[in-house]
Amino acid sequence: MQIRRDTIGKDMSRYIWFSSRDFTDGASSGSPIHFVNVDLAKQTGFAVITEGPLKADICAEKMSLCFIAVAGVSSFNNIFAQQLKKEIPELKTVAIAFDSDWEDKAPVCNAVIRLIDTLKEHNINIKIWSWDTKFKGLDDFILAGGEIV
Amino acid sequence: MSKIIELDIKEFERRAKEKGLISKTEQSSQEYMPFKLSWPQSLKDVAYQGTAGMVTELIAPHTESDNAALLLQFLVAFGNIIGRSARFTVSGCDHYLNFFICLVGKTASGRKGTSWDPIERLFKLVDPTWANRIMSGLSSGEGLIWAVRDPIEKLSQ
Numbered sequence: 001m002q003i004r005r006d007t008i009g010k011d012m013s014r015y016i017w018f019s020s021r022d023f024t025d026g027a028s029s030g031s032p033i034h035f036v037n038v039d040l041a042k043q044t045g046f047a048v049i050t051e052g053p054l055k056a057d058i059c060a061e062k063m064s065l066c067f068i069a070v071a072g073v074s075s076f077n078n079i080f081a082q083q084l085k086k087e088i089p090e091l092k093t094v095a096i097a098f099d100s101d102w103e104d105k106a107p108v109c110n111a112v113i114r115l116i117d118t119l120k121e122h123n124i125n126i127k128i129w130s131w132d133t134k135f136k137g138l139d140d141f142i143l144a145g146g147e148i149v
Numbered sequence: 150m151s152k153i154i155e156l157d158i159k160e161f162e163r164r165a166k167e168k169g170l171i172s173k174t175e176q177s178s179q180e181y182m183p184f185k186l187s188w189p190q191s192l193k194d195v196a197y198q199g200t201a202g203m204v205t206e207l208i209a210p211h212t213e214s215d216n217a218a219l220l221l222q223f224l225v226a227f228g229n230i231i232g233r234s235a236r237f238t239v240s241g242c243d244h245y246l247n248f249f250i251c252l253v254g255k256t257a258s259g260r261k262g263t264s265w266d267p268i269e270r271l272f273k274l275v276d277p278t279w280a281n282r283i284m285s286g287l288s289s290g291e292g293l294i295w296a297v298r299d300p301i302e303k304l305s306q
Contacts, residue, residue: 031213077216079191102165103164104170109171114188126157128156128157130155147152
């Protein structure tokens with residue numbers, strides 16, 4: 001379970017996971033992958049990978065596509081592709097739609113490269129989506145009337 | 150309103166290089182590593198045998214650590230907890246399950262310790278006494294000797 005704080009102070013994260021990791025014998029939340037419209041990916045072999053479950057829900061609703069969300073751009077390990085193939089064996093092609101700041105920020109760009117490397121190992125075809133960078137998230141772009149090619 | 154442009158990997162890399170993003174990334178890694186290392190290839194499925202493989206598979210979706218690290222941590226803990234008892238024999242030579250690993254990764258973000266946490270928790274349930282003997286921070290051979298020394302007893306007036 002993830003909580004979105006309405007207000008945040010300096011150095012505070014907007015999103016926090018529900019976990020008891022800081023307590024004795026507490027459990028970590030892990031970094032679960034969020035899936036929306038999995039049936040569509042099973043039919044078409046196509047899905048979009050984005051960051052943030054809420055963003056994925058909005059985009060999936062507006063675009064009628066399967067969306068897979070990681071918690072943050074770096075929140076995936078090198079078995080991520082293995083997990084995707086396990087959940088959706090029919091998956092052939094993915095589009096990476098991280099926030100548009102991959103075009104400006106090296107760490108975000110680096111995360112995209114790492115994701116590409118992970119997916120390539122499992123022979124998944126990869127596309128990277130790019131849109132007007134004045135819209136940070138794909139959801140912002142779509143809600144403003146942006147279209148898919 | 151503009152449209153989404155679909156880039157292939159080559160076009161993505163060209164753009165990233167053009168903006169200096171790839172070279173910036175490489176430079177920042179160089180600050181920490183004297184030579185460039187790529188992430189090792191995943192272990193093949195055949196590595197995840199039996200209970201060790203099953204435990205790894207159950208934990209993997211709930212951790213950021215690498216699958217190989219989880220598997221190796223399990224095997225080391227298991228081998229250590231049963232001690233030099235169970236063995237298999239190859240060409241007349243007994244092989245015990247004592248096993249040593251060295252996990253290499255970035256400080257703080259490499260998820261080395263993260264791979265140990267769930268395994269330690271599991272084996273604590275198996276043998277709490279064994280779990281109490283786990284030591285950390287042994288920085289030298291002397292540190293190890295000190296940790297396993299007999300108690301020092303002195304007479305005083």
